């Protein structure tokens with residue numbers, strides 16, 4: 048296995064040619080479904096829009112490129128260099144592709160090939176006519192999924208509103224350490240299980256199955272499925288930061304994953320962090336382009352906050368529910384305008400690179416993360432990128448699987464917390480013999496979760 052950087056670990060990774068990997072099934076069934084459905088979405092947009100002749104010709108080209116991609120997957124064709132669309136990330140994609148020599152779709156490292164496929168498809172649009180250039184083929188599906196989740200959404204917003212009230216009223220129960228810790232635990236659970244509902248799973252689970260994972264009942268039932276749980280360590284950190292027992296910069300970052308219900312859960316957690324004064328500012332990192340079907344980009348983010356604040360999110364909601372929705376949307380808008388919450392989309396998050404490459408390839412971004420009190424990574428793809436998507440033995444320490452990203456840098460490294468439901472092959476940090484009790488394929492369908500923490504600022 049060639050390595051792109053000298054610092055990459057020599058490891059066996061999930062590969063689309065390996066029948067024992069989830070990648071095998073993904074490349075043969077999930078990808079063709081995702082891209083066929085993209086063709087239908089483009090067709091619907093054409094039918095619903097009055098396109099100019101130029102845009103109409105461009106639409107046909109986009110559809111033919113998507114069809115050719117589906118055909119290339121079926122034929123196990125080689126991956127071709129990505130066309131230049133003026134963005135600097137393409138160079139590294141093509142450089143790494145060359146380093147593999149004759150990579151074909153059905154025998155490729157999963158992480159590389161999957162990032163490459165989303166970046167490639169984006170160029171079908173970014174190099175097209177003006178109508179299509181900023182088109183997000185997944186946008187409608189993302190909005191619809193949140194509207195379809197209105198029951199769990201309203202339940203979560205009501206709970207959030209209660210929490211805000213108790214924090215603000217200085218509820219004396221909240222002064223008790225155990226109650227405080229229980230509330231933090233609830234926040235972690237909300238953010239973790241919010242990740243169990245992404246749209247790529249719809250190609251293997253039904254809408255009902257995905258929605259049944261939302262809400263408090265589902266969270267409580269899933270507790271026993273958390274295979275690594277470092278919540279207490281993170282609680283110890285936050286308490287130390289707040290009590291001045293640990294130097295603080297007052298900034299927490301959340302590297303987001305999916306839009307819709309998961310983004311809602313992440314906004315709840317960001318607000319909790321601010322209201323409890325664990326931080327003065329929360330930076331949210333989204334994607335700069337449509338990515339892995341349901342990942343958050345600027346438009347999804349603006350739609351969620353805007354449609355809540357304006358009361359257009361769920362027009363059929365009752366008067367009381369509507370008031371809760373609008374109040375929360377307005378509250379988030381205010382946090383954004385006062386810069387207590389900031390949304391950003393660094394191009395690094397849509398490269399193929401594992402985060403262990405960040406210190407060398409994106410030292411400024413790495414320094415910024417290292418300068419914050421805590422970085423919360425959400426979701427499966429971020430976990431795969433933290434751990435090089437490697438076939439590590441499951442008992443490998445989390446810090447070892449992260450490589451240079453986890454290094455101490457003289458006590459100035461990154462404090463990493465990952466909240467991820469397992470939807471791939473990789474999983475580390477288990478205790479010896481823990482895996483024996485888990486069923487075959489347990490790392491795949493979002494049933495199990497990990498709350499893994501590594502503090503690269505510790506003095507020891």
Ligand SMILES: O=P(O)(O)OC[C@@]1(O)O[C@H](CO)[C@@H](O)[C@@H]1O
Nearest residue numbers: 073245247304426427428470471
């Ligand atoms: O990052 P997320 O949204 O938690 O999950 C990403 C995911 O759904 O997309 C890929 C699909 O092949 C897999 O890594 C994983 O199953």
